Amino acid sequence: MKEFTYTITDHQGIHARPAGLLVKEAKKYASSLTIAKGSKKGDLKKIFTVMGLGVKQGESVTIQAEGADEEAAASAMEAFFKENF
Amino acid sequence: MLTLKGKSVSSGITIGPLALFHRNTISTAVRPIDDAEAEVSRFQAARAASISQLQSLYEKAVEKVGEEQAAVFEVHQMMLDDDDYVDDIVSQIRDEKLNAEAAVEHTAQNFAAMFRGMDDAYMQARAADVLDISRRVERELCGGEGIDFSAYDHVIIAADDLAPSETLQLDTDKILGFVTSDGSTNSHTAILARTLGIAAVVSTGTQLHNDVDGKTAVVDGTTGTVYIDPDEETLDRMKKRQDLETRRRQELESVRGKESVTRDGRHIDVYANIGNPDNLPQVLSNDAEGIGLFRSEFLYLGRNTYPTEEEQFEAYKKTAQTMAGKKVIIRTLDIGADKKVDYFNLAPEENPAMGMRAIRICLTRPELFRTQLRALCRASAFGTIAIMFPMIISADEVRRAKAILRDVQHELDEQGMKYDPHMEVGIMIETPAAAIMSDELAKEVDFFSIGSNDLTQYTLAIDRQQTQLDAFFDAHHPAVLRLIGQTIANGHKEGIWVGICGELGADLTLTETFLRMGFDELSVSPPAVLPLREKIRSLDLKK
Numbered sequence: 001m002k003e004f005t006y007t008i009t010d011h012q013g014i015h016a017r018p019a020g021l022l023v024k025e026a027k028k029y030a031s032s033l034t035i036a037k038g039s040k041k042g043d044l045k046k047i048f049t050v051m052g053l054g055v056k057q058g059e060s061v062t063i064q065a066e067g068a069d070e071e072a073a074a075s076a077m078e079a080f081f082k083e084n085f
Numbered sequence: 086m087l088t089l090k091g092k093s094v095s096s097g098i099t100i101g102p103l104a105l106f107h108r109n110t111i112s113t114a115v116r117p118i119d120d121a122e123a124e125v126s127r128f129q130a131a132r133a134a135s136i137s138q139l140q141s142l143y144e145k146a147v148e149k150v151g152e153e154q155a156a157v158f159e160v161h162q163m164m165l166d167d168d169d170y171v172d173d174i175v176s177q178i179r180d181e182k183l184n185a186e187a188a189v190e191h192t193a194q195n196f197a198a199m200f201r202g203m204d205d206a207y208m209q210a211r212a213a214d215v216l217d218i219s220r221r222v223e224r225e226l227c228g229g230e231g232i233d234f235s236a237y238d239h240v241i242i243a244a245d246d247l248a249p250s251e252t253l254q255l256d257t258d259k260i261l262g263f264v265t266s267d268g269s270t271n272s273h274t275a276i277l278a279r280t281l282g283i284a285a286v287v288s289t290g291t292q293l294h295n296d297v298d299g300k301t302a303v304v305d306g307t308t309g310t311v312y313i314d315p316d317e318e319t320l321d322r323m324k325k326r327q328d329l330e331t332r333r334r335q336e337l338e339s340v341r342g343k344e345s346v347t348r349d350g351r352h353i354d355v356y357a358n359i360g361n362p363d364n365l366p367q368v369l370s371n372d373a374e375g376i377g378l379f380r381s382e383f384l385y386l387g388r389n390t391y392p393t394e395e396e397q398f399e400a401y402k403k404t405a406q407t408m409a410g411k412k413v414i415i416r417t418l419d420i421g422a423d424k425k426v427d428y429f430n431l432a433p434e435e436n437p438a439m440g441m442r443a444i445r446i447c448l449t450r451p452e453l454f455r456t457q458l459r460a461l462c463r464a465s466a467f468g469t470i471a472i473m474f475p476m477i478i479s480a481d482e483v484r485r486a487k488a489i490l491r492d493v494q495h496e497l498d499e500q501g502m503k504y505d506p507h508m509e510v511g512i513m514i515e516t517p518a519a520a521i522m523s524d525e526l527a528k529e530v531d532f533f534s535i536g537s538n539d540l541t542q543y544t545l546a547i548d549r550q551q552t553q554l555d556a557f558f559d560a561h562h563p564a565v566l567r568l569i570g571q572t573i574a575n576g577h578k579e580g581i582w583v584g585i586c587g588e589l590g591a592d593l594t595l596t597e598t599f600l601r602m603g604f605d606e607l608s609v610s611p612p613a614v615l616p617l618r619e620k621i622r623s624l625d626l627k628k
Contacts, residue, residue: 016211020160047163048170048196051211054203 002074003064006081013056018084023047025080031067033077044077086316089264091289092555093309094275098327099262099284100320103302103313104237105295106244113190113223115183124178128185131225132171136162138221161218170196186226193219201432213430217389220427241302243293247274257281257363262304264311266292269552278306279588280364282371282612286311288552337615341372345618348625351600355618356412356608358586362403367611372618375412377534377608378586379404381457382418385426391453397460405468412469414534414586414608416513417457417486419443419475438548443476448485458493465505473511473534478518483529513586515539520568527579533572534608537587541565560589566598573603584608596620 008014014022026033026044033044037059042049044063055061063081065073118124139162146155164170170192177188197212238259246268263274263285270287278285284306303312303323312319345355356377357368361384368376384392384400405413420426421442434440447454461472474486487510497504512529514520515536523533542549544565547558569585576583584606589595591609593616599607600621609617 012207013205015207016160016214017156020156020163023163043168046167046169047160048167048199051208052199052203054205054208056205 001064001066002070003062004074004078005060005062006078006085007060008055008057008085010085011057013059014050014053014085016051019047019050021084022080023050025076026073029065029067029069029073029076031065031070031073033073034064036062036064086319087313089286089289089291089311089313091264091286091309091311092270093306094270094287095278095283095285096307097282097284097330098306098323099241099304100323100327101239101241101261101302102299103243103264103293103297104240105293105298106237106242106247112227113186115187118178118182118184121179121182124185125175127226128174128178128189128222131185131222132165134225135218135221136165139165157214161214161221164214164218165222186223189219189222189226201430210428210430213428216427241304243297243302244274245292246287247277252277262306263287264289264293264302264304266290267552269549269555276610277360279591279610279612280359280367282367282610337619340615340618340622343618343622345374345621347600347621348623349627351626353600353604353621354412354584354606355614355621356414356584356586356606357611357614358608359404359611362400362407364611365404365407369407371611371614373611373614375414376404376408377412377414377584377606379413379415380419381415382420382424385418385420385429386424389428391428391456394456394460394463397457398463401461401464401470402467405464405470408468410469412471414471414473414511415461416473416475417444417447417454417461421446438542444474444482444486445476447474448482451489454486454489455493458490459497462490462494462497462504462508463502465508466503470505471509471511471532473513473532475513475536476515476539477512477526478516478522480522480525480529483512483526487529511581513539514572515543515587517544517568520572523572523575524578527576527581530581532581533576533583534606535569535572535583535585535587537565537569537585537589540568540587541589544568560592561595569599570602577603582606591617593617593620597624597626600624600626 023045034041035044035050035053037053037055040053042053044050063074063077065077139158143155143158146158173192174188177183177191178185193216196215200212200215201209203209234255237255239261241262241264242260243264246265252274260283262283263278265274265287266289268274268287275285275287284304286304286306286309289311297313300314303315303320305323315323344352346352354374356375357371357373358378359365359368359376360380384397401415419442420429421431421440422438431441461470464470474483477483490510494504509531511532511534512519512526513536514523514533516539519526520540527533538549541560541562545558545562547554573583582605585599585604586608590607591613596617607617
């Protein structure tokens with residue numbers, strides 16, 4: 001399993017449109033991907049789950065990848081967060 | 086020949102072909118199903134069709150407005166692909182044996198409630214997205230995409246009732262008349278028909294079907310009768326009546342350009358009510374002396390996003406300029422109750438007429454109110470605009486609304502933007518509370534305008550949409566007339582003017598009573614202006 005933690009710097013947080021792009025990116029990988037904020041954890045491939053977390057600027061999220069391509073998935077996700085959030 | 090009896094809402098006679106209003110009504114009522122798997126496939130097919138519609142909308146939008154703006158259609162596709170959303174619907178069909186429409190609606194409401202419960206205003210507003218995608222699927226389940234409004238050309242429209250957003254999309258120049266099976270005399274179809282001066286009969290109780298399409302009908306809006314496939318004798322009789330009415334309209338021409346003044350010299354302002362700038366030709370052609378009620382909420386209906394400050398500014402400015410210095414009284418938005426808009430994202434209410442509507446929304450969401458007030462103030466530089474706040478029940482509300490207005494005006498000062506600093510500010514008197522407190526309220530404002538439709542429904546506790554109660558309804562109920570009389574007296578005590586902008590203003594049997602009560606202004610639907618002026622000119626209050 002691969003994981004990383006990222007603190008959101010974008011002032012809008014994870015809003016609808018970037019959440020859509022994030023889910024789209026996550027779906028490219030076979031590994032299961034989860035996103036956790038505090039005690040709340042959900043599937044990164046589901047847009048309602050990601051939006052439902054209501055992640056705002058200054059909050060940290062932990063992403064976990066598990067599966068055949070977990071290495072590639074985790075590093076792609078990390079790059080995506082850095083670029084977009 | 087088929088004869089229908091209904092209620093007259095707009096007088097006049099019209100003869101022409103009928104056209105049934107095809108809505109593809111979305112019905113999400115629960116109904117029993119036999120084969121859950123077949124229902125699941127039906128849902129999946131509708132979902133797939135919706136996703137492909139969204140894809141083509143996305144492609145069109147990318148071309149027109151760019152990828153950033155188009156992204157919403159992509160996000161909507163993902164929402165329809167979301168496992169939790171889909172599983173929730175499918176499990177309700179399988180486990181609870183729900184029909185697909187009802188299952189989609191349940192899930193939509195649950196997900197929307199989840200968003201509404203979040204602590205971030207942006208995320209709360211996403212409830213509208215969930216409802217939007219779900220409506221798309223429901224529409225597919227109920228038999229396909231929306232309404233082709235352009236198909237209604239020189240026809241009499243037959244429908245159950247029309248929603249405000251639907252009446253807005255009709256090309257009103259091409260509509261000859263309306264026949265509706267439901268709807269009350271105060272429904273939006275009725276209001277539209279009165280504004281346009283076309284014959285309409287509502288509440289016939291008879292649902293018309295496809296087979297009436299193209300058949301000739303006569304709508305007698307004066308008696309509330311509709312003849313479908315009229316025989317020769319009826320047609321003849323109606324044509325004669327039509328000629329009489331044409332002559333009557335010509336007679337009214339004699340008061341065009343004249344002052345609205347009684348024989349003994351009392352002048353009254355006779356203004357017109359409108360919904361949007363599209364109604365301006367009716368105001369001018371009927372020789373109204375001003376606009377007594379511009380229902381600004383119509384700028385918010387029939388669309389999916391809030392109108393911007395610029396869009397509103399243009400609409401108000403155009404109205405002010407067209408009226409060339411004559412008074413234009415604009416009511417700030419009166420959404421809620423029977424005027425619903427999905428993107429306002431209002432929680433469903435048991436009793437919307439007594440719920441979150443009008444000034445209550447504006448004071449709860451000041452940002453929304455500020456946008457409208459900015460547009461109104463900016464437009465006030467181009468003519469004589471007055472504004473009024475609806476649904477007031479206390480002086481405190483008036484003071485809060487005025488404080489926001491002052492704040493907006495300061496902001497415009499700082500930005501060096503022009504507005505009329507003497508713009509009159511008034512309120513609608515349409516709740517019994519406001520009428521009773523009118524002595525105090527009069528100290529806060531420049532004028533009162535009585536909204537007789539709501540004042541009547543709240544005073545009598547009779548829902549204006551509920552046609553079964555018509556038997557209990559008395560438009561001239563003494564309680565209402567007494568409240569109106571008190572309001573005028575209290576207004577005059579403080580030296581402010583008092584008008585009326587409800588349907589009661591056009592009731593010629595009350596004109597004399599109203600003038601004796603002391604009304605300064607009567608605002609009515611445009612075609613009622615000349616008959617009212619003729620009536621006023623025939624009265625002598627000294628007698």
